[in-house]
Amino acid sequence: MLPGPTIYRECPSCNKPFTEHSLTSGNTFGAVYWSDGKMDAEMLPEFPAIVKCPDCNNIFWISDATVIGMYDWFRGEDYEEPEEWKKAKSVIDLKIEDYITAIEEKVFSGDDNREEYLRIHLWWLINDLIRYENRQPGLFKQHNDMFRANLKHLDKLLRCKDDDEKLMKAEIARELGEFDLCVNRLEDVSNARGNVCRQINQFVQCKSQIVQRINN
Ligand SMILES: [Zn+2]
Numbered sequence: 317m318l319p320g321p322t323i324y325r326e327c328p329s330c331n332k333p334f335t336e337h338s339l340t341s342g343n344t345f346g347a348v349y350w351s352d353g354k355m356d357a358e359m360l361p362e363f364p365a366i367v368k369c370p371d372c373n374n375i376f377w378i379s380d381a382t383v384i385g386m387y388d389w390f391r392g393e394d395y396e397e398p399e400e401w402k403k404a405k406s407v408i409d410l411k412i413e414d415y416i417t418a419i420e421e422k423v424f425s426g427d428d429n430r431e432e433y434l435r436i437h438l439w440w441l442i443n444d445l446i447r448y449e450n451r452q453p454g455l456f457k458q459h460n461d462m463f464r465a466n467l468k469h470l471d472k473l474l475r476c477k478d479d480d481e482k483l484m485k486a487e488i489a490r491e492l493g494e495f496d497l498c499v500n501r502l503e504d505v506s507n508a509r510g511n512v513c514r515q516i517n518q519f520v521q522c523k524s525q526i527v528q529r530i531n532n
Contacts, residue, residue: 318342321388324401325381329374333384333404337363349530350447351516352491353484354440365433366423368414370405375418377430378407412441416462428473435470436484439463443527467492479509486516491527495520 320338327334339361347357366377387397410418415438424430442463445456456463467488474481474488486501498520502513512530519528 321386323383324385324387324404325378326384327369327372327374328376328381329369330372332369332371333401334370334381335404335406336378337406339363349532350443351487351512351519351528351530352440352443353436353480353487354443354447364409364437366410366418366430366437367407368410370408373408375410375414375421375423377423410437412438412459415441419466432470432473435466435473438466439470442466447527464492476504479505483509483512483516486513490516490520491525493525495523 318340320340323336323338324333325336326332342357342360344355344357344360346359347355349355363378365379366375368375385398385401387401415434418424419431419434419438424434442456442459445452445459471485471488474485476482476485482501482505486498486505489495489498489501499517502516505513511532515528515530
């Protein structure tokens with residue numbers, strides 16, 4: 317993994333500079349895949365498209381914040397960073413509550429791709445509560461109503477345009493406990509993804525509704 321330059325942008329709300337990290341190259345070696353479509357790749361970290369300002373707590377899309385400069389540590393730039401850049405804080409990752417706020421406040425402003433992004437990431441974050449070793453099933457259950465409502469909305473947004481979306485829709489049906497619908501949807505997925513389909517089918521046979529690791 318090769319880190320890219322530090323990118324400085326300006327918060328669209330308070331105009332203070334913040335830093336965003338970038339990646340010049342990475343890979344998916346040793347990546348872990350999950351039934352809900354999430355991939356954990358240490359060598360290819362995901363940089364979120366929506367973040368919180370470290371100064372004013374405003375939630376905004378990174379691409380909506382103006383780039384004010386860039387500093388490449390590895391190239392050893394021949395200039396000093398301006399003082400105000402040195403003080404720039406790193407953006408804050410959104411938590412479950414922030415994603416819920418972002419959806420409620422419609423920060424996607426009618427853009428289906430952005431709403432899809434928010435709902436997929438909210439789904440993954442809630443599943444994270446039961447995904448990793450330090451499981452918090454009680455907390456997961458507390459989010460049950462939001463979890464189900466979010467999946468139903470996401471299901472309407474996804475259009476089955478490719479295997480990834482078809483698999484996601486099958487998984488949504490499974491996690492909502494609609495097992496027959498899940499099996500039907502898996503039949504639409506191409507043979508190229510047969511390995512994933514077989515595993516999701518097995519989870520259905522066990523009447524499992526929770527997120528599961530997919531073996532390659
Ligand atoms: Zn701000």
